[in-house]
Amino acid sequence: MAGPKTIIIGGGIVGLSLAWNLARRGWTDLTVLDRDHLNAGASARCGGGVRSQWSTADNIRIMKRSTELFASFPADTGFNNWFRQEGYLFLAYTDEQAAMFEQNHRLQKENGVDSELLSPAQIKAKAPTINTDGVVVGAFHQKDGVCFPFAMVWGYAKACRRLGVQVLPFHEVIGLEVAGEKITQVVTNRGRFAADLVINGAAVWSPNIGRMCGVELPNCAEKHEAIVTEPLHPFLGACLIPMDSGMYLAQTMRGEIYACVGLEKGPATDYDHTFAFAQKISRLMIRLIPRLAGVKMLRQWGGFYDLTPDTNPIVGFVDRPSNFYQYHGLMGHGFMFAPALSEMIAEHLVAGKLHPDIAPYGLARFKSGGLEVEKMIIG
Amino acid sequence: MQRFRDHRIYTHHEREFDRGREITIDFEGHPLRAFSKEPVAVALYAWGVRVASRSMKFHRPRGLFCLGGRCMSCLARVDGLPSVRTCRVPCRDGMKVRRENAIPQATDDLLHTLDFVFPRTLHYQEMFTRPLALNKLLQKSVRMFSGAGDLPDQPLSAPPLREREVEVLVIGAGPAGISAALGAVEGGAKAVLVDDAPELGGHLVGWPEPLLGAADGPAWIAAQHTRLEQAGVETLLGAECIGRYREGFWALHHEGGLVLVRAKRVVLATGAYDQPPLFANNDLPNLFSARGLMKLTNRWGICPAVACTIIGADDAALSLAERLPEIGVRVLGLVTESTKIDGDPDRAERIQSRGVPIFLGHRVTQAIGDFHLKGLRLEPVGGGEHVDARCDLVAVSAPGAPSWELAAQAGAEVKFVDGQHGFVSQADAVGRTRTGDVFVTGEMLGPCSPARAVSHGWDAGVAAAFDLRANDPRPAARGHTPEP
Numbered sequence: 001m002a003g004p005k006t007i008i009i010g011g012g013i014v015g016l017s018l019a020w021n022l023a024r025r026g027w028t029d030l031t032v033l034d035r036d037h038l039n040a041g042a043s044a045r046c047g048g049g050v051r052s053q054w055s056t057a058d059n060i061r062i063m064k065r066s067t068e069l070f071a072s073f074p075a076d077t078g079f080n081n082w083f084r085q086e087g088y089l090f091l092a093y094t095d096e097q098a099a100m101f102e103q104n105h106r107l108q109k110e111n112g113v114d115s116e117l118l119s120p121a122q123i124k125a126k127a128p129t130i131n132t133d134g135v136v137v138g139a140f141h142q143k144d145g146v147c148f149p150f151a152m153v154w155g156y157a158k159a160c161r162r163l164g165v166q167v168l169p170f171h172e173v174i175g176l177e178v179a180g181e182k183i184t185q186v187v188t189n190r191g192r193f194a195a196d197l198v199i200n201g202a203a204v205w206s207p208n209i210g211r212m213c214g215v216e217l218p219n220c221a222e223k224h225e226a227i228v229t230e231p232l233h234p235f236l237g238a239c240l241i242p243m244d245s246g247m248y249l250a251q252t253m254r255g256e257i258y259a260c261v262g263l264e265k266g267p268a269t270d271y272d273h274t275f276a277f278a279q280k281i282s283r284l285m286i287r288l289i290p291r292l293a294g295v296k297m298l299r300q301w302g303g304f305y306d307l308t309p310d311t312n313p314i315v316g317f318v319d320r321p322s323n324f325y326q327y328h329g330l331m332g333h334g335f336m337f338a339p340a341l342s343e344m345i346a347e348h349l350v351a352g353k354l355h356p357d358i359a360p361y362g363l364a365r366f367k368s369g370g371l372e373v374e375k376m377i378i379g
Numbered sequence: 380m381q382r383f384r385d386h387r388i389y390t391h392h393e394r395e396f397d398r399g400r401e402i403t404i405d406f407e408g409h410p411l412r413a414f415s416k417e418p419v420a421v422a423l424y425a426w427g428v429r430v431a432s433r434s435m436k437f438h439r440p441r442g443l444f445c446l447g448g449r450c451m452s453c454l455a456r457v458d459g460l461p462s463v464r465t466c467r468v469p470c471r472d473g474m475k476v477r478r479e480n481a482i483p484q485a486t487d488d489l490l491h492t493l494d495f496v497f498p499r500t501l502h503y504q505e506m507f508t509r510p511l512a513l514n515k516l517l518q519k520s521v522r523m524f525s526g527a528g529d530l531p532d533q534p535l536s537a538p539p540l541r542e543r544e545v546e547v548l549v550i551g552a553g554p555a556g557i558s559a560a561l562g563a564v565e566g567g568a569k570a571v572l573v574d575d576a577p578e579l580g581g582h583l584v585g586w587p588e589p590l591l592g593a594a595d596g597p598a599w600i601a602a603q604h605t606r607l608e609q610a611g612v613e614t615l616l617g618a619e620c621i622g623r624y625r626e627g628f629w630a631l632h633h634e635g636g637l638v639l640v641r642a643k644r645v646v647l648a649t650g651a652y653d654q655p656p657l658f659a660n661n662d663l664p665n666l667f668s669a670r671g672l673m674k675l676t677n678r679w680g681i682c683p684a685v686a687c688t689i690i691g692a693d694d695a696a697l698s699l700a701e702r703l704p705e706i707g708v709r710v711l712g713l714v715t716e717s718t719k720i721d722g723d724p725d726r727a728e729r730i731q732s733r734g735v736p737i738f739l740g741h742r743v744t745q746a747i748g749d750f751h752l753k754g755l756r757l758e759p760v761g762g763g764e765h766v767d768a769r770c771d772l773v774a775v776s777a778p779g780a781p782s783w784e785l786a787a788q789a790g791a792e793v794k795f796v797d798g799q800h801g802f803v804s805q806a807d808a809v810g811r812t813r814t815g816d817v818f819v820t821g822e823m824l825g826p827c828s829p830a831r832a833v834s835h836g837w838d839a840g841v842a843a844a845f846d847l848r849a850n851d852p853r854p855a856a857r858g859h860t861p862e863p
Contacts, residue, residue, distance in 0.1 A: 074508035082518060129530065151504060230462050231435070233526035253518075255526025275624040275639070279540075286534070294460050294535035297621075 003027030021346035045303030079155030086237035223268035310370030442664025461528025548642035553581020555821025555836035556648030562840025585673035651779025669776035684772035691776030
């Protein structure tokens with residue numbers, strides 16, 4: 001029993017982690033299509049951050065599970081993801097932010113996440129190089145961490161292929177053929193693929209795929225940019241998020257300082273790197289860690305957040321075509337959510353068990369006004 | 380205890396070396412005599428410091444290779460700043476220099492044992508993935524050894540952002556770039572010429588052969604220096620272009636700050652990357668690119684070793700074979716996989732008549748030595764008995780890989796061209812790319828001789844200026860105006 005003939009559109013962490021979870025459950029008649037090489041899209045452009053410090057119970061629970069999956073990834077797939085659990089440290093600069101931290105902290109505790117609130121002195125002790133001027137309070141969770149994003153994609157792809165999944169880069173989907181209620185064929189620039197089930201995991205390009213069979217999707221691409229410096233000997237364990245700017249900054253496994261912040265609001269059309277970003281991020285980085293002044297920037301690049309109107313993902317079947325499953329709209333945190341979400345979705349598809357945490361994410365919710373808004377979306 | 384001996388040549392039968400004024404630098408606690416025009420990397424090499432740095436992963440000893448700011452073998456901590464390209468920074472009195480990325484020190488780095496434990500390679504992506512406890516241990520130890528340098532000692536303050544507008548910006552001041560700047564002025568434009576090196580001329584600073592009527596590279600550069608002054612070309616040295624931004628400017632890193640240049644036309648002349656040869660142990664210290672070695676010996680007057688083997692038989696290789704003996708280095712021979720000599724045959728004959736063999740149809744299979752270079756192993760291309768050449772110096776003369784990065788950022792088409800050793804910017808006969816306002820010239824278009832670089836650079840410069848005069852200035856690109 002190899003399961004239905006399933007085509008997954010999008011070979012990022014979303015598509016590949018779902019493919020692996022399906023294949024492990026016996027659905028091996030799977031093909032993952034990507035229009036570019038692996039690691040060309042958002043999965044490789046992100047910072048690789050993984051955290052359970054969120055402001056809604058659903059997100060906290062999902063990320064608690066995902067963190068476990070990141071930690072066991074090397075053993076599960078035979079591929080090192082260099083997931084380093086040295087914590088996420090949020091810094092509040094106003095009483096309002098501090099109140100939000102306290103509220104989140106209570107909710108996180110209730111949901112089994114052992115986060116803590118730190119005074120400026122405790123922050124200084126944890127990360128002596130950082131400037132704590134103006135910091136009211138910090139929020140820290142030791143099990144949060146940072147991994148090497150490319151390795152997650154490589155690892156999933158390799159594990160998928162080992163289970164017999166076809167992973168096909170450079171296959172751009174150019175059409176979907178619908179007969180009656182169902183998609184029957186996925187047409188690419190390199191040939192056609194018959195399908196019993198089609199999964200749309202194309203992130204910001206999902207609306208283009210949806211339109212090929214008359215499904216309108218509300219996703220909007222927002223450009224964010226990132227930078228890395230030259231590699232330095234390890235001096236910073238935690239990933240830092242000063243809430244006044246919304247920047248996040250971490251030292252990677254190789255020692256580079258990675259930082260990211262949003263600049264342009266609204267629908268984006270290009271990935272281009274900008275000087276405005278380089279200037280803004282350098283100032284923020286130096287303000288937070290003054291000794292970074294003089295460190296060389298190696299690269300900067302842009303990537304897309306896949307925004308939805310209520311900041312929550314879009315997961316589930318649409319009414320028509322009936323074999324068209326959506327899995328996108330993961331904002332700026334698809335990378336960290338994908339391992340746990342894919343596990344739940346695979347259970348849903350294979351065993352028919354709809355996990356209560358993903359049940360509210362259907363496309364139909366937008367007709368009734370959407371869901372609770374997540375307040376801790378950063379970058 | 381490290382011993383230092385000065386390898387500089389202070390008396391040469393026909394040349395003087397312009398090193399600038401005598402100063403003292405501090406190298407890992409040792410005061411060393413240096414000169415104000417000498418790059419730090421050169422001053423250290425002059426004192427016998429062969430291990431310039433340690434490689435990132437296996438901590439292999441690395442020595443100078445290209446001396447052109449491209450190979451990254453000379454990274455060291457300078458005055459509290461990590462990973463400075465020491466071949467690009469002139470010495471200053473009292474400057475403090477220290478090698479990094481070694482435990483406890485670059486000469487005896489314990490982490491080099493990794494290289495012996497994993498002699499083939501290190502498949503770190505897939506090793507020790509199970510059990511989880513072992514995996515955690517692996518991650519912890521890898522983390523401990525990551526990075527190259529430490530954070531700067533002190534926060535630096537940068538000078539304020541500068542902005543300027545120019546008519547023709549020429550990036551790269553080698554033979555093609557110098558000529559392009561002069562060509563642009565001839566075509567009626569104002570030109571600004573920039574380079575990340577502290578002096579004009581690119582690799583020609585070490586080129587000892589006659590060039591377009593000048594006795595050698597330095598003589599040609601000196602003549603151009605005068606012409607550039609007369610033509611009113613502004614030259615900005617020690618200025619590195621870090622990128623072309625879509626806001627419509629080129630960002631230069633200069634004197635610790637940034638200069639944003641809006642240019643109506645740009646000529647890129649950023650040259651080619653010297654390529655390391657492909658054989659085992661190809662990174663041992665004292666294995667140089669031919670151009671790197673020419674700079675070290677001809678420009679800076681340093682005697683690097685006792686016996687040299689030269690890989691290649693083109694003009695640069697033949698030049699080295701003829702001139703190294705003048706500074707007391709014995710040339711054991713030249714090796715090339717090719718069955719014919721690429722350079723001047725008369726010169727090759729002259730060299731052979733002095734008892735220096737040229738091994739045609741031979742390839743190098745490995746460099747011998749585990750810390751110091753001790754020789755090369757050669758083998759006929761078709762197979763057969765190998766020969767070991769015992770030498771303590773190797774020069775590799777091979778076509779460089781064209782640089783392409785700035786052209787690609789500007790929107791030029793860049794294609795992989797096998798016969799031209801890498802990615803080549805696509806351009807018409809005068810170097811015009813599809814962007815309309817960006818021209819490319821010199822070795823960016825594939826290997827070429829200095830004379831050819833000069834003539835093509837001139838054409839590209841003239842074309843850029845004509846193009847500027849023929850068309851209305853383009854509207855400035857959209858984007859923000861940076862704050863001062």
